[in-house]
Amino acid sequence: MGILSFYLVIGASSPAYAMHIMEGYLPPSWAIFWWVVAVPFLALGWRSLSRITQANPQLKLLLALSGAFTFVLSALKIPSVTGSCSHPTGTGLGAVLFGPMAMSVLGTLVLLFQALLLAHGGLTTLGANAFSMAIAGPIAAYWIYQLIVRFTGKQRIAIFLAAALADLLTYIITSLQLALAFPASVGGFMASFAKFASIFAITQVPLAISEGLLTVLVWNWLQSYTVEELELLKFIKTQPQSNESI
Known part of the structure; x- marks a missing residue:
């Protein structure tokens, strides 16, 4: 709790540009584009959540x-020496447990509450933020976990890499979104992407490693105290209609 409190105090007291794209920052055309891209995933996610909770x-x-x-995790704003701030995402755990589509809805709800209550991100940019953190990150986490478990059988390593790489992919996608919206006058998209990625990179790599380690600790706790639920999830995933293969 002491470490969590420290992060919360530091994050709250340091205004900076964060990985959530702030309200009004994207041009309207790009804000609408990312909403259009995100909505189909959210529809699939809602169906997935409904199926899980009803059954x-x-x-x-x-x-x-x-x-x-x-x-x-995603509410923690960690200041960077580059003048921005970064944060963990916390989406890897839910993606491994329930699949990436279910996590797309949970992650988007998290982003919505943060936009309304914490002024992290925004409503017009919610589609873009949802795509990077709640869609792309969980899809990566799910498939990384599946591949590592299938070929090595090492579950904890799979959990660590799924959470860490989902975190890293989120900042890469955010950098891509910003570069597409604001290409550099010299060098275009690639120069802009390099600039935005470098802003987050210094803090994001250690954050991704830390998130991976924390997710493994939470996974160990779940295996000790939610045995029946995890066994039920394992059974559900063996059923053909429950497999999410995006």
Whole structure:
């Protein structure tokens, strides 16, 4: 709790540009574009969540825990020496447990509450932020976990890499979104992408490693105290209609 309190104090007291793209920052055309891209994933995610909760209401608490984990981690603003700030994402855990489509909805709800309550991100930029953190990151986490477990059988390593690489991919996608919207006058998209990526990179790599380690600790705790729920999830994933293969 001491470390968490320290992060919260530091994050709250340091105004800076964060990985959530702030309200009004994107041109309207790009804000609309990312909303259009995100909506189909959210529709699939809503269907996935509805199926999970209707057939297995005992998993609602674990779903809430996944959402809370994402909310707490992604609300931490860690100042960077570059003058910006970065944050963990917390989406890897939920993606591994429930699949990337379910996490797209949970992650977007987290971003919505943060925009309304914490002034992190915004409503017009919610589509862009959702795509980077709640869609692209969880998809990467899910497939990284699946591939590593399938070929090595090392679950904890798979959890660590899924969470860490989902975190890194989120900042890469955010940098790409900003570069597309604001290409450099000299060098165009690539020069702009390099500039935006470098702003986050110094803090994001250690943050990704830290998030991976923390997610492994939470996973170990879940294996000790939510055995029945994890076994139920394992059974659900073996059913053909429950496999999410995006």
